[in-house]
Amino acid sequence: MAKLTIRIDLSATAAIGPGKVRLLELIDETGSISAAARAMNMSYRRAWLLVDDLNHIFKGEVVTTRPGGGVRSGAQLTAFGRRLAQRYREMETETHGVLAKHLRALNGAMTTPRPSSSKMRKSLARTD
């Protein structure tokens, strides 16, 4: 199955794509850059640098951090950061919608691994 990915290059060095957006979502879920990095098998340093890039490219901060070891330490997605991740997901959905016919055509043109029997019946029933 053809799978679509969109990437938005914001500058020569910073881009938003599925990886960075997933990182933001995981920071939102875990409240921690290191926990989010672990969940993506990414080093803390790399995750921190990605967040730092985003924090500098936008007027508003994307992630704020609270140093210290207390219960209120950790990282937090800002309202802007949450909107950014959400916007990317909306962009994905809208792109899939408008490109559906192309993706179907590409899938149809590919030499695909044999479908399972029920899939095959469905495929045989199609008239396109």
Added chain:
Amino acid sequence: MAKLTIRIDLSATAAIGPGKVRLLELIDETGSISAAARAMNMSYRRAWLLVDDLNHIFKGEVVTTRPGGGVRSGAQLTAFGRRLAQRYREMETETHGVLAKHLRALNGAMTTPRPSSSKMRKSLARTD
């Protein structure tokens, strides 16, 4: 300026993106894999492997080659290959159309490059 890129993963190993599509367009223009590779600062071997990937993933060939040193030797984009490159460009255009409002919003949220002195002032004025 935010710049959008779409990539279509066709399998675990083969994808179509701006680089591969440009390679196909250059093969069409030059009639040669090596000339197309040179124009992209890519090794002939790498270009050949990318073409070979595409030729295997689709039912129809994307590029055909004629060996030998004569005037009719070289590489040619098939009608299917030409349609594939064209389709990718259509996908780009349609995606830009549907995502225009998001790209405008992202551009508006970005810090624009400034001359160094004003950047410094801005940085000094920050209170965080």
